[in-house]
Amino acid sequence: METANFIPQRQIDVIAYNSEEQAILIAEVKALGFKNHQAKQQAFSQLKSYWQSGNRSISFVMLADLSEIEIFSGESVNISEPLLTLKTADILSYYDPEFATKQIFDPYFETLLEAWLRDLAYHWKSEKPPASDRVEEIGLLQLLADGTTKSEVVLESGNDNLK
Numbered sequence: 468m469e470t471a472n473f474i475p476q477r478q479i480d481v482i483a484y485n486s487e488e489q490a491i492l493i494a495e496v497k498a499l500g501f502k503n504h505q506a507k508q509q510a511f512s513q514l515k516s517y518w519q520s521g522n523r524s525i526s527f528v529m530l531a532d533l534s535e536i537e538i539f540s541g542e543s544v545n546i547s548e549p550l551l552t553l554k555t556a557d558i559l560s561y562y563d564p565e566f567a568t569k570q571i572f573d574p575y576f577e578t579l580l581e582a583w584l585r586d587l588a589y590h591w592k593s594e595k596p597p598a599s600d601r602v603e604e605i606g607l608l609q610l611l612a613d614g615t616t617k618s619e620v621v622l623e624s625g626n627d628n629l630k
Contacts, residue, residue, distance in 0.1 A: 479517070479620045481529070481577055483584050486613035492538075492584075493517065494529035498576040501532060511539075511546045527607055531555065531580055533571060538605065550605045551598075558583055558597045581616045588614045 483492035493514055501507035507530060514528045527550075528539045536558060537549040556567040559579045566579065586596040588611040602608045 479514075480573075481581055481584070481616055481618050482620050483527075483588075483611060483616050484614045485610050488615075490525050491610045491614070492527040492529055492607065493525055494531060494580070496531045496573065496577050496580055498533055498571045498573045500534065501530070508546055515543075526610060527605075531576075533576070536580075538602075538607065551601055553598050553601070561597045562586075562592070577618045581618060584611065584616050587611045588616075 479493050480496040481492075481494040482490050483494075485491050495510040495514055497510070501510060510530060511528070514530075525541045527541055528543070530537045530539075533555055536551075536553045536555050538551040538553075539546075539549050543550075559576075559582075560566040562579050562582045571579075582592070583596060586592045587599055587602055587608055590596065599608060602611075
């Protein structure tokens with residue numbers, strides 16, 4: 468009897484690309500939050516292991532929940548050292564004024580986060596998107612210029628092509 472090969476899959480919630488379609492940011496997005504520090508550490512570790520497995524061109528790793536958006540260097544080894552921490556409501560209320568007062572689920576949260584990243588990339592909503600100056604300070608704004616995003620990208624082990 469032949470045994471089928473099991474190919475583990477990973478899902479990246481949001482990937483941001485530069486203008487040359489190279490992945491520059493990977494994000495884990497949880498509307499309900501990371502239940503505890505251990506869950507947050509596990510999400511961070513999964514994104515970091517993906518980065519370490521050969522996708523070192525990815526400059527940034529993001530963890531986002533309804534309270535905070537944290538952006539880390541792709542090379543960071545410590546979850547306690549984000550390059551940038553933003554209050555989620557301060558950023559995403561710009562795209563949905565009722566953001567802070569209504570129930571938000573993962574798919575819509577991902578959509579709003581992508582709206583912000585795309586606004587940073589090509590200013591579809593404003594000339595100066597929320598926190599653009601702070602995103603510029605860490606070097607992410609320049610990489611996002613004229614780029615795009617994808618959500619819920621499923622990767623099979625051994626085939627980690629992000630395009």
